[in-house]
Structure formats: C-alpha cells, structure tokens
Amino acid sequence: MELLKVLEEYQNSERLAMITGEKKITYNQLWEQSDKLAAYIKSTCGQDKSPVIVYGHKDPLMLVAFLACVKSGRAYVPIDINVPRSRIENIIDSVCPKLILVTEKFTQYKEYPCVNIVRDASIFEISANRDSDCRISSLDYVKEEDVYYIIFTSGSTGNPKGVQITYGALNRFTEWALNLGYGGIKNHKHQCFINQAPFSFDLSVMDLYMSLASESCLFALEKQVQMDYKKLFEQLKKSNANVWVSTPSFADLCLADLSFSKNLLPNMELFLFCGEILTNKTVEQLLHRFPKAQIYNTYGPTESTVAVTEICVDEEINERYNPLPVGVAKPGTRIKILDGDRELPEGEKGEIVIIGNTVSKGYFKNEKENQRAFFSYVIDGKPTPAYRTGDKGYFQDGWLFYCGRIDLQIKLHGYRMELEDVEKNLMKVEGITKAVVVPVYEEEKVKYLKAFCIYEKEFENSHKLQKKIKEEMSEFVPEYMIPRKITFVEEIPMTANGKADRRRIQEMN
Numbered sequence: 001m002e003l004l005k006v007l008e009e010y011q012n013s014e015r016l017a018m019i020t021g022e023k024k025i026t027y028n029q030l031w032e033q034s035d036k037l038a039a040y041i042k043s044t045c046g047q048d049k050s051p052v053i054v055y056g057h058k059d060p061l062m063l064v065a066f067l068a069c070v071k072s073g074r075a076y077v078p079i080d081i082n083v084p085r086s087r088i089e090n091i092i093d094s095v096c097p098k099l100i101l102v103t104e105k106f107t108q109y110k111e112y113p114c115v116n117i118v119r120d121a122s123i124f125e126i127s128a129n130r131d132s133d134c135r136i137s138s139l140d141y142v143k144e145e146d147v148y149y150i151i152f153t154s155g156s157t158g159n160p161k162g163v164q165i166t167y168g169a170l171n172r173f174t175e176w177a178l179n180l181g182y183g184g185i186k187n188h189k190h191q192c193f194i195n196q197a198p199f200s201f202d203l204s205v206m207d208l209y210m211s212l213a214s215e216s217c218l219f220a221l222e223k224q225v226q227m228d229y230k231k232l233f234e235q236l237k238k239s240n241a242n243v244w245v246s247t248p249s250f251a252d253l254c255l256a257d258l259s260f261s262k263n264l265l266p267n268m269e270l271f272l273f274c275g276e277i278l279t280n281k282t283v284e285q286l287l288h289r290f291p292k293a294q295i296y297n298t299y300g301p302t303e304s305t306v307a308v309t310e311i312c313v314d315e316e317i318n319e320r321y322n323p324l325p326v327g328v329a330k331p332g333t334r335i336k337i338l339d340g341d342r343e344l345p346e347g348e349k350g351e352i353v354i355i356g357n358t359v360s361k362g363y364f365k366n367e368k369e370n371q372r373a374f375f376s377y378v379i380d381g382k383p384t385p386a387y388r389t390g391d392k393g394y395f396q397d398g399w400l401f402y403c404g405r406i407d408l409q410i411k412l413h414g415y416r417m418e419l420e421d422v423e424k425n426l427m428k429v430e431g432i433t434k435a436v437v438v439p440v441y442e443e444e445k446v447k448y449l450k451a452f453c454i455y456e457k458e459f460e461n462s463h464k465l466q467k468k469i470k471e472e473m474s475e476f477v478p479e480y481m482i483p484r485k486i487t488f489v490e491e492i493p494m495t496a497n498g499k500a501d502r503r504r505i506q507e508m509n
C-alpha cells in the first residue's frame with residue numbers, strides 16, 4: 001500500500017477526514033489545501049529535504065500541514081501544545097528548520113521563520129501554476145526510504161530524541177494495522193476512529209493513518225475535552241465511533257464512569273490498545289460493557305513505527321493469561337529475546353529485539369544513541385534493521401509477553417519517559433544539587449512519581465518549596481513528568497559502585 005496514492009484516489013471525496021469540536025475537513029479539502037501549502041513550502045524552503053516543524057494541537061489543519069510537508073519532500077516534526085517552551089526550543093535547535101508551521105498561538109523563536117496557517121489564509125491562495133507543479137511532482141517525490149515524520153520522545157540525557165520514520169515503514173505499518181479487527185478495516189471503509197493521543201505521540205499515527213487509508217473519519221478529542229467528563233462523554237456520544245485507539249489508561253479513565261458502555265457508543269466494534277500494559281481487569285470490563293466489540297493488545301515502540309505485535313484478547317485469553325500476552329509479530333518483523341547477543345529459548349526472559357521492515361532509520365542527528373540502540377541483524381542471509389527495545393520479555397505458547405524494562409524508562413498514564421530525563425530537569429531548579437526519581441506502583445502500573453532531592457538552600461516550609469519546584473519544573477517538562485511527591489533529604493543512598501541505590505530509595509518514604 002502507498003498512502004499518498006490512496007489519498008490521491010480520495011481527492012474528490014466529500015467525506016469528512018477529520019472532526020475536532022466544530023472544525024471539520026473533507027478529503028477533498030485536505031488534498032487541495034495540502035497541495036497549495038506544499039507549493040508554498042517548496043517556494044520558501046527551496047529544494048533541500050530539511051524537516052518542517054508543525055506546532056499545534058488537534059486542528060484539522062494539522063493534517064493539512066503534515067501532508068503538505070510530505071508532498072513538498074520534507075519530513076514533519078509534530079509538536080503538541082502540551083510540550084513546554086524550553087523543550088520546544090530544544091527540539092527546534094536540534095532540527096534547525098527552515099520553516100515552522102503553527103495552528104495555535106506561538107511566539108517566534110530566534111530567527112526561525114514561522115507561519116500561522118489558520119490566520120494566514122493567503123498561503124492557500126497560491127497560483128494555479130505552482131499548484132499543478134506541486135501536484136505532479138509531489139507523489140513521485142516521496143520515496144520509500146524518505147523520512148516521513150520525526151517524533152521526539154524522552155531521552156535519558158534530559159533532551160528529547162527524534163525518531164525518524166520513513167514513508168516505507170509507515171506504509172507497511174498501516175497496511176498491517178488495516179488487517180486488524182473483524183476481517184480487517186480495509187474491508188469496511190468509512191469508519192469513525194476515536195483519536196485520543198496528541199500528534200506528537202506515535203500512538204496517534206495508528207488512528208490517523210488507519211483512518212485516512214480507509215477513507216474514514218478521525219474524531220479527535222481535544223485536551224480540554226479529555227479533562228472534563230461531561231464534555232468527554234458528550235463528544236463520545238456525538239462521534240458514534242466504531243474504532244477506538246487509545247492507551248489502556250485512557251480507557252480506564254472512561255470505564256470509571258458506568259455510562260461508558262454500548263449505550264453510549266452502540267456501534268463500537270474495535271478497541272485497539274498500545275503503549276502500556278493492558279490489564280485483565282480493563283479487558284473484562286470492556287468485554288462486559290461492549291459485548292460485540294473486539295479488543296486488541298498491540299505492542300511496540302516509536303522506534304519501530306507504533307506497533308509490531310498483535311493479539312485479539314477474548315474471554316478465553318483473558319481467563320487463561322495474567323499478565324496478558326502482547327501477541328505475535330506482524331509480517332516483515334521478527335522478534336528475538338536476547339541476552340547480549342545470545343538468543344534465548346522460549347520461556348526465558350531477556351531483552352526484546354525487533355528486527356524488520358518498520359524499524360526506524362535511527363534518531364535524528366544522534367550518532368551516540370543510534371550506535372547503542374540500532375544495529376543490523378542477519379535474517380535469511382539478509383542484513384535487516386534491528387532495534388534493542390530495552391523492554392524485557394519472553395515467549396510462551398508462541399505469544400510474546402512483556403515484563404518490564406531493563407533500564408529506567410517508564411510509562412505513566414501511557415506517557416513514555418526516562419527517569420533520568422525527569423531528574424536532569426529537576427536539577428535545573430536552583431538549589432537542587434541531586435535528585436533521584438522513582439516510580440510508585442499500584443496494580444502493576446506506575447501510579448505516580450516520587451522524587452528525593454538534596455536542596456542546598458535554607459527553606460521554611462516544605463509544602464511551599466514543593467509547589468515552587470513544581471512550578472519551575474513546568475517550564476522544562478510536560479506536566480505528566482512532574483513528580484507528585486518531592487521529599488527533601490540530606491543524602492541519597494548509594495550503591496558500592498557509586499550509583500544512586502534505586503532499590504533502597506524506592507523503599508524510602
């Protein structure tokens with residue numbers, strides 16, 4: 001499947017491609033406006049292939065911007081409004097874009113040119129000539145090996161890492177994902193997909209491209225809607241969606257309200273989960289409240305295009321396994337459990353390594369991390385791209401099982417972060433000379449973060465100081481990375497080889 005060719009086929013379609021609140025866009029408008037914006041990008045940025053940053057939230061014009069970047073031969077770098085300014089500046093400095101497209105309020109940074117495509121509609125009034133130039137060349141311009149998007153994720157250095165995903169990888173992922181559920185979405189076009197994740201998280205790639213490739217409608221839930229039960233349930237009802245894509249945490253949040261059931265969403269037939277542990281309890285509740293729906297657990301990192309394994313979890317699987325399996329690898333992917341370079345047999349726990357045709361080209365301008373995480377593995381005599389996930393896992397009954405991390409990466413409410421990233425940013429706060437952050441677990445999932453800090457200045461009130469630190473931290477990291485509890489200590493327990501003793505710290509109050 002070639003995504004842009006498929007979208008070209010829908011170019012005259014009056015069907016809705018996306019709805020966000022009162023804003024809507026049809027397939028026809030999406031195609032035409034992205035053609036025009038692509039011509040604009042080409043004329044301003046010239047012929048090179050430097051990436052374009054797209055800043056905003058869930059405005060349908062975000063899709064126009066993504067497609068326009070790609071049609072102009074450039075990767076897009078989505079940044080959501082949740083990302084704090086200093087992190088955005090960090091990403092901009094590493095990308096050095098020739099253009100930043102925005103759909104929300106944005107203050108220009110350094111000399112980087114920035115265009116608000118909601119306000120500056122004149123961009124879409126580009127001459128017909130240029131328009132057709134772009135239209136003819138754009139589709140041939142995007143090659144399999146070209147980078148289609150770059151998504152920045154948390155990095156242990158305190159700076160985010162940009163994962164580059166090619167057009168070929170995205171096509172192969174989408175083609176596979178379209179086979180999930182009731183004989184495959186591809187046989188049932190014109191669905192309505194719920195979009196929960198912001199576009200700067202790769203989970204959104206699943207709903208966005210499955211939806212676009214099947215001429216379906218993406219029904220986006222904005223941040224402020226997700227934070228308000230009343231608005232959220234009104235929107236869900238209005239959507240009448242039949243495909244759900246979210247983290248299990250978001251489904252749990254909805255399940256907390258008893259009205260989240262088939263009465264609210266009578267046509268719901270497919271729940272697709274990825275990004276964190278799917279628990280038996282979540283599945284049990286969903287099967288009970290949506291008896292006609294299928295539930296899929298999928299697994300994978302941003303570094304291998306969203307997801308690489310799948311399993312449909314029915315009542316039988318849910319009763320037989322705890323924890324639940326994450327499934328079998330998609331075609332074109334092999335999964336190995338390695339201990340160093342040694343492959344482990346079924347049943348033994350080791351690092352999950354993904355080998356195959358959706359593995360990323362590597363992190364953007366980050367040779368050191370690339371050397372650590374990406375390598376080549378010979379499969380059937382052919383060197384194939386491989387990625388060390390840092391996830392622990394094992395095979396049983398032919399299924400892959402996930403059982404935690406071998407490093408300090410965690411998931412909190414579906415958000416990926418490195419604990420060292422949180423610590424480095426905590427230490428940016430004046431007065432903090434050392435910080436160690438540990439996750440607090442409840443029912444096998446991380447519930448919140450707890451920080452232990454050495455604060456070298458005098459302070460009177462620990463509560464006030466905690467508040468001040470949290471406020472300062474919010475300048476550097478998104479809200480979900482701010483520890484809920486901060487404890488001030490005189491010293492941090494160390495191991496014999498001079499590292500913070502996380503096991504002992506974990507037990508401290």
Ligand code: AMP
Nearest residue numbers: 274275276277298299300301302402416
């Ligand atoms: P992200 O790059 O944000 O998608 O995060 C990828 C990480 O999320 C993986 O390396 C795993 O640690 C975790 N993850 C993804 N899918 C699952 C799953 N189905 N069950 C448990 N953990 C998962």
